Amino acid sequence: MTVAVITIVKGRRSHLRAHLSSLTRSDLRSVDHIVVAMGDPSVKTTVEQVNSPAHVVDIEHSAAEPLPLAHARNIGAAHALHRGADILVFLDVDCIASPQLVQRYRTAAKRNDCASALLCGPVTYLPAPVDGPSAINILSSFRNPHRARPTPADNRITKSENYDLFWSLSFAVTASTWRSLPGFCEDYAGYGGEDTDFAWTARAQGVGLRWIGGADAYHQFHPVSDPPLEHLDDILVNAHIFYRRWRRWPMEGWLRAFEEMKLIEYLAHEQRWAIRKRI
Structure with a gap:
């Protein structure tokens, strides 16, 4: 089954470099990578600098407007399907993929109880910036998945009914399930709400929710405010x-x-x- 990883980005150059580098450590057989650049021509340059095989899709975005996150994800999915993807993996540019992330999502998507479900992996929020490519190799020692969400053991899968816990920063879905949904609602623009809406839409249409052990991602540090x-x-x-x-x-x-x-x-x-x- 062909996997496409879909990443949307504007700015975040250092995060993008680490993100791209982490995916080169994954099993890249039958894996495509779609990077959707939201009004940022430097993305293509960054992809070329790290010698990534990622395919860059440019969409227009004015700096004066909120980021079109929902639209960008839908565009990325459309390109992935056009290029023959059987499984779509959405991975935030801030996320560093563990070496087994792609394979764990691929294995889960082949199971009958997961083929028509949203598949979510554990995410660890890193407390400090990643210092160079060599640091990626020791990320597993910092593994501390977000406590508010299920964290199954490696190669285990947990069923969930709490769709409010769904997050778009790392999830996968089969192409057939994606086609059964209307995608992310493009009424939303900017930060917040569009991923929960997507999950509630999936729930309304009988699409399940599963948490995939071992599909770990590491969210790179950047300053945030709480509340934002x-x-x-x-x-x-x-x-x-x-x-x-x-x-x-x-x-x-x-x-x-x-x-x-x-x-x-x-x-x-x-x-x-x-x-x-x-x-």
């Missing part, structure tokens, strides 16, 4: 889109945190969140 203040506007817009589609608020932890910081307020009579104070 720099994404406040995107999160608020996307939260309202999600509410209109599902009659439930997503990202409630962040919304409540913004509320406690007196940045937003909930207008109950209008059933919406509103900006109270600009940062």
